[in-house]
Amino acid sequence: MEEFELTYLAKELPADLRDYPSKEVIDIYVPASTEHPVLRIRKFGSVHEITKKQPIKGGDSSHQLETTIPLTPEEFSTLSQVKGKKVSKTRYYYQRANTVFEFDIFRDALLGLVLVDVEFKSQEEKSVFVMPEFCLADVTQEKLTAGGMLCGKSYGDIEKDLEKFGYQKITADF
Numbered sequence: 166m167e168e169f170e171l172t173y174l175a176k177e178l179p180a181d182l183r184d185y186p187s188k189e190v191i192d193i194y195v196p197a198s199t200e201h202p203v204l205r206i207r208k209f210g211s212v213h214e215i216t217k218k219q220p221i222k223g224g225d226s227s228h229q230l231e232t233t234i235p236l237t238p239e240e241f242s243t244l245s246q247v248k249g250k251k252v253s254k255t256r257y258y259y260q261r262a263n264t265v266f267e268f269d270i271f272r273d274a275l276l277g278l279v280l281v282d283v284e285f286k287s288q289e290e291k292s293v294f295v296m297p298e299f300c301l302a303d304v305t306q307e308k309l310t311a312g313g314m315l316c317g318k319s320y321g322d323i324e325k326d327l328e329k330f331g332y333q334k335i336t337a338d339f
Contacts, residue, residue, distance in 0.1 A: 168231050169285040169290070169291045171282070171283050171303060172282050172303070173281040173300035173305075174301040174310070174327070174330055174332050175268065175299060175301065175335060176300055176301040178270075182259055185258055185259050185260065186258045187255050187258070188256050190256050190269075191207065191252075192205050192206070193245055193249040193316075194250045194312065194313050194317075195247055195248075197249050201311065201314050202249070202250065202313045203217055203219055204217050205312065205313070206241065206247070208245075212235070213235070213240065213241035214234060214235050215234050215236055215244065250317030251316060252271065252316040253272045254270055254272055261297070265284075266282070268281055271315075275315060276336070277336055278334075279335045280304075280310055281299070301331065302330040304330070309326045
């Protein structure tokens, strides 16, 4: 499935974000020996899956081929024992007009990082989108914010790179 998306650093959290649906996410990227793994084992609320994301040849990271296979909880449990790089977050589905913004509020070692993803049905829809006021910077093309690059890191590991965008650590009781 082709994917058209934009990723932003959050500037702030909408005051009513807690009123929107959310899911807990655990991602394990494999192999751990790779700088930027593209294979992900995921627990997403009650859904378990394995996904491989790759840029489409000649494309950029905002236009990817994504292949996902559902897993049973037992399969996830077994596969999650593999040596990989882990990241956990809470994803909120914030809706404004006809657009859903996925706020990823990272936990544990990446506490303070908040990314906002927006998915589109087409390249045309994506190209006319205007960044909302609660976002700070478009980081779609930044390797730094790719899930496979964030996994296994701490906020301290990426803090200097985030400062280049003027990012301020977001600490909220979520």
